[in-house]
Amino acid sequence: MKTRVLGISGSPRMSSNTSILVEVALQSAEEVGAKTEFLELADLNIGACEHCSECSKLGRCKLDDDLNKIANTMKVADxxxxxxxxxxxxxxxxxxxxxxxxxxxxxxxxxxxxGIVVGRRSGTDLVLTHLQFYLFVKEMIIPGNVNWPVGFALNPGDIRADTEAIFMATQLGNRVATLASILVRNPVPWSHEPRPLDKKVRFGDEWK
Ligand SMILES: Cc1cc2nc3c(=O)[nH]c(=O)nc-3n(C[C@H](O)[C@H](O)[C@H](O)COP(=O)(O)O)c2cc1C
Incomplete structure (x- = not known):
């Protein structure tokens, strides 16, 4: 079975610089055998979180827009x-x-x-960190790159001139797909169970 790599561009405009970089990464993933899917949030409707907390009980968001469809696509991606x-x-x-x-x-x-980020001049590292914090608390595994997968561009298409960003996205797509294909064959036994935090462990106690 092919590894499934999903790319999501968060730009509010279509065919954006971000979309181009994400698509470069997906193409690179395909070159090492992955099946890919690409979503542009500019084409979809996702409103803001209302903090009703209903999702904890329902296992989905109660709001009626495109979010649950996107979440389902994320759920089946590797x-x-x-x-x-x-x-x-x-x-x-x-x-x-x-x-x-x-x-x-x-x-x-x-x-x-x-994560992949495009800015005109400043703030790319902050945004990459922000994306990675999300991936991190989702207990996902983030592969390293030789440099940060960020690019610099203003108008749609300008990112093609940032050859280093194109290289980073290519490398990232390759690593994401390669790692995912290994994990698909050897799934990590992650558990949904919360770790017991009730037992106090003092320095010097044996690990049980
Ligand atoms: C509302 C808004 C705020 C922006 N703020 C920043 C910023 O803080 N730093 C920066 O480098 N570029 C900023 N930009 C420029 C975009 O990051 C840049 O044009 C980028 O190429 C847009 O990517 P996209 O084509 O994928 O939408 C901003 C653009 C918009 C529309």
Missing amino acids: AIILGSPVHYASVSTPMKNLMDRTGRFLHLEGKIGA
């Missing part, structure tokens, strides 16, 4: 690449809504995850 443009040193609003709305009910532990 690896997920999240791309976001820099918007005032933060992730884009659609990406933030996706992160907030999937925060409580979507379990992605043991899958491979990676």
Whole structure:
């Protein structure tokens, strides 16, 4: 069975710089045998989280927009690449809504995850960190790259001139797909069970 790598572009505009970099990564993933799927949040409707906490009980969001369909696609992926443009040193609003709305009910532990960011000049590292914090608390595994997978561009298409960013995205896609294919064959026995935090362990106690 082929490894499934999902790429999500969080730009609010279509055919954006972020989309181009995510697609470069997906193409690279395909070159090492992965099956890929690409979603542009600009084409989908995701409102803001209302913090009703219903999702903890329902296992989905109660709001009736595209979020649950996206979450289902994420659930069946073996690896997920999240791309976001820099918007005032933060992730884009659609990406933030996706992160907030999937925060409580979507379990992605043991899958491979990676972030890709495009900014014009500043804030790329902050946004990459933000994406990676999400992947991290989702208990996903983030592969390393020789440099941060970020690019610099203003108008749609400009990112093609950032050859280093294209290289980073290519390397990232390759590593994400390669790692995912190994984990598909050897799944990590991650558990949904919370770790027992009630027992106090003092320094020097034996590990049980
Ligand atoms: C609302 C808004 C805020 C932005 N803030 C920043 C910023 O803080 N730092 C930066 O370098 N670029 C900023 N930009 C520029 C975009 O990151 C840049 O144009 C990028 O190429 C957009 O990616 P996209 O084509 O994938 O949408 C901002 C753009 C918008 C629309």
